[in-house]
Amino acid sequence: MSASLLDALRGTLGPAQVLTDGDRSAWEIDWRKRYHGKALAVVRPGSAGEVAAVVRACGAHGASLVPQGGNTGLVGGGVPDASGHQVLLSLVRLNRVRAIDTANSTMTVEAGCVLQAVQEAAAAQGLLFPLSLAAEGSCTIGGNLATNAGGTQVLRYGNARELCLGLEVVTATGEIWDGLSGLRKDNTGYDLRDLFIGSEGTLGVITAATLKLHPQPAARCTALAACATLADCVALLQRAQARLGAGLTGFEVMGRFALSLVEKHFPALPRPLAPSPWTVLLEQSDTEDEAHARTLFEGLLESALEAGTIVDAAVAESVQQSRQLWHLRESIPLAQAEEGLNIKHDIALPVSRIPDFVAATDAQLQAAVPGVRLVNFGHLGDGNLHYNVQAPEGVDAASFLREREPAVNRIVYDAVQAHGGSISAEHGIGALKREELLHYKSPVALALMRSIKQALDPQGLMNPGRLL
Secondary structure (H helix, E strand, C coil), rough: CHHHHHHHHHHHHHHHECCCCCCCCHEEECCCCCCCCCCCCEEEECCHHHHHHHHHHHHCCCCCEEEEEECCCCCCCCCCCCCCCCEEEEEECCCEEEEEEEEEEEEEEEEEEEEEHHHHHHHHEEEEEECCCCCCCCHHHHHHHHHHCCCCCCCCCCCCCHHEEEEHHHHHHCCCCEEEECCCCCCCCHHHHHCCCCCCCCCEEEEEEEEEEEEEEEEEEEEEECCCCCHHHHHHHHHHHHHHHHHHHEEEEEEHHHHHHHHCCCCCCCCCCCCEEEEEEEEEEEEECHHHHHHHHHHHHHHHHHHHHCCCECCCCCHHHHHHHHHHHHHHHHHHHHHHHEECCEEEECHHHHHHHHHHHHHHHHHHHHCCCCEEEHHHHHHHEEEEEEEECCCHHHHHHHHHHHHHHHHHHHHHHHCCCCCCCCCCCCCCHHHHHHCCCCHHHHHHHHHHHHCCCCCCCEECCCCC
């Protein structure tokens, strides 16, 4: 059966696009190097029609598929299992910008377009595609939508879901649904677009999307602000929202230990503020001009200093300085990787509950694992924390991960649930959190999700073992 399927795939795509030999680690090992799989073949279709033909061939032979974009996911959702029977469907050749409609403020792109290329194509037309995350130089739009990616500007522009108006999808039966509408209002039944966004490749294969574009801001202001407590960070957020409104486009929080790892592993990066328990990176985008933006922004920081909400601040004086401040924030995951394996948690909480959650959970983890190091940072503006747990100093990181991860996860996720949160904010479920989802998702919700999966993928061919 494998030989006949491979013959069918080669007949459809050509032998050069069906990889069965050589080094395939770029597709078979996830970005965190926690999941190592083995595919029957890596196939690289170049059009939606070719994707549909691959799906039909796999369906006829009973072979499951694993769709993959840039392979930058963090939950093991885009690599094959170890069976050697799955087909890895890489979308990197579907990388064209099909159209940009400046009057409608939309662009239609294929799923394999790298996020940074989409940003640049929009900017070339004087417009903004605001989805922004650390992996934007390698992650793809299809993956962003399949996981409903968030990033640093969710506070103003929303997740990937809010930035998408329509999709083109190859269904699990090999049909092509053309839903690439640029309409902002279309009340004609179930919202199929939202069904596929965030489904992690388990219902169909996203092959193209129509995305919302926004005006480029006339000016941006960026600053770091030092806070004595996490409650002060929340108070600063409230003050910034009241004064800046929709102009507040970024509000990131970083704990002292998180930034100390950046200083340790990337000492050349500038540190404009002295270490403090918490540091906020905030950014304003203004539709008027630089002078208007600076007046509002500096007024906000001055009022926060007077109120004692912040103890110090540093405002970027140039685009380069702004980039350096963002580079500090974006270097935290890289610094963690340099420090060693760690237990990652991508969680969402009501913003008002975050200080209590962190205080209680930090204490529980310190009691359970004396000396454990907590790397707290993330998108405070939208309630998304990256609450990561590093081994105590001098403890082997791999052993810590192997021996402690289940107990640490239970402490963290129980606390998340107790505080009304979610165990996954923007990374998805994949294989990493599949069993956790059974524990924390309601039985009614799980039953509805399984019903949808059965209806759209009755053979169970689309990315099995992920999400559900």
